[in-house]
Amino acid sequence: MEDQRQIQEFRLPDLGEGLADAELISWTVAVGDTVTLNQTIAEVETAKAQVALPSPFAGTVVELLARPGDTVAVGAPLIRVAADGPAGAAAAPRSAESGGAAPDSGGRRAVLVGYGPEEETVSRRVRPVVSGSDGAELPAYPEFASRQAATPAARKLARELDIDLAFVTGSGPGGAVTVEDVRQAVPVSQPLHRPEDQDTGSRPTPAPPAMRPEDSPARPAPVERETRIPISGVRKRTAAAMVTSAHTIPQASAFVTTDFTASMELLDHLRNTASFSGLSLTPLALVAKATLAALAEFPGINSFWDEENREIVTKHYVNLGIAVATDRGLLVPTVKEAQTLTLRDLCRDIGWLAETARSGAAAPADLLGGTFTISNVGVFGVDVGVPLVNPGEGAILCLGSIRKRPWVYRDEPAVRWVTTLGLSFDHRMIDGELGSRFLSTVASLLEDPLTLLGRV
Missing domain, CATH: 3.30.559.10 (Chloramphenicol acetyltransferase-like domain)
Structure with missing residues (x-):
């Protein structure tokens, strides 16, 4: 049956006089999640301040239009939500150009955090699943499957190393996971042969190879020679101001x-x-x-x-x-x-x-x-x-x-x-x-x- 729900588009609002854009720090929702009016859906940073963005709609997330780390212009679309109820039943939002919010049934308006209702209702979010080649259920939309805040470089490295960011503690701004956090989360390799794993059959057990100097237990672990940190957030904006x-x-x-x-x-x-x-x-x-x-x-x-x-x-x-x-x-x-x-x-x-x-x-x-x-x-x-x-x-x-x-x-x-x-x-x-x-x-x-x- 065709989905009759109205698709609402939320655009980045003007967060302060003279601000032209903001950097998306993290999403707190994923595609398929249900959201309520004024529920925080994302955190952005602009003019050196972090701001939580509340949802002006109630419904189901259809599409996320930006990635963490992206710089989004004021007025540019951020997220699309299928409003609860049939098309036309949802309250119409204010001008999409201003990123304004729709009034709810009580006559209130969804506004930026710190300027509207203090209490926030968070719904139980359900992530859609798809079937893998072996029949096992896998989370759909892997791009946003983990809602842990992380830098783009950290997410790329985590995918390469098959590390779940949900289990990595972030040390970056606002608790965001950095590349260094991902590297430190890589499991330490275990010895290839343990005494209890030795062959007990009739075949002779090969003698262990002679220990090389670099394998000596007394040798300290190698120190990482460099650390790379993406230029973003406060550092990026401070650098731009100082260059100017x-x-x-x-x-x-x-x-x-x-x-x-x-x-x-x-x-x-x-x-x-x-x-x-x-x-x-x-x-x-x-x-x-x-x-x-x-x-x-x-x-x-x-x-x-x-x-x-x-x-x-x-x-x-x-x-x-x-x-x-x-x-x-x-x-x-x-x-x-x-x-x-x-x-x-x-x-x-x-x-x-x-x-x-x-x-x-x-x-x-x-x-x-x-x-x-x-x-x-x-x-x-x-x-x-x-x-x-x-x-x-x-x-x-x-x-x-x-x-x-x-x-x-x-x-x-x-x-x-x-x-x-x-x-x-x-x-x-x-x-x-x-x-x-x-x-x-x-x-x-x-x-x-x-x-x-x-x-x-």
Whole structure:
């Protein structure tokens, strides 16, 4: 009997302003599975954030239109689902061009995770089978038979080695299986002859061959000479941004070493006050506050070069980017409208965004729209760094390690808390004088942080 169900096509939605595509990380469904409204069907990564995609339809998966590792353009089809009920009975989706969702019987809409119903119903999924040449049942659609997230290279190697990815623990981003994980899953070869397997008949048992030096038990196992990791996800997007920065922005840098002792004393005092109870008050938050005060005095630093329109665009607000090292790579969540925040607010928002980024829960909006960035290499014990300016911004400040060092204080040698600040800037619009005056102002505010009270 002809299938009368309506075939619905889900296209990749716009996951954030200015995003043109996303990389498919993994499917959580396979062809033949039944899905319910808002059930997660796939994970994608874009603008350095992983996003779970919910199904806007209820029905049976007919076709998966992309493979894990593929880059999919916004508006391109991802999956086809045969809607429950006869053709025309299913709720019509919103425009396929927008990847919108259909309303369910309760009037709700299927929306992206984090913006719709929190509870998700997962149906029991049934994988179709076909008969093999020997009559045994085999899973249909072997391409997607395993729903374990894995890189394309890892899947290819697993097929060659006849390794089931369902039994391989992934060490890649989001638990994805890498080539190295597959290699380590290959069973260790057993000796060809064991004592209990020796022939006990009348034939003489051949003497074992003489042991070669390379077969000696004391010889360490050979070390793999190289590891190849596919360039994807956060690393691919970070690399593209850095290539753009290095090739299109003529950059200059300036550095200043400053006495951070008064700032450390202020931080120690504030940590014991009720206002900062329960918050992790770090030097980074105070540096951010000083930076915002200096940006208010030198707004030309909070600008970017618009090559297409041949304009210098100065922003009169600050979306402060904070570079965060995560297991997936470098992410830069942004504190929106940071110029309006108190030190306590900055402390709270920086801590929350950093933790969200490290956990992989940052939304695309959290990682977009930065106007100025701070990179804290001091947490790794590095005295100073020369970071590259993020495309779309005019400068980036680098905070080095804060250490006790010999210092001349009031014309006498002393041991003081000292740090080095570095500023990289777009030399097309920020001259050395402007960059140096800005950096010197930040340093002065940190040497005497009480002067911040009179700034913002």
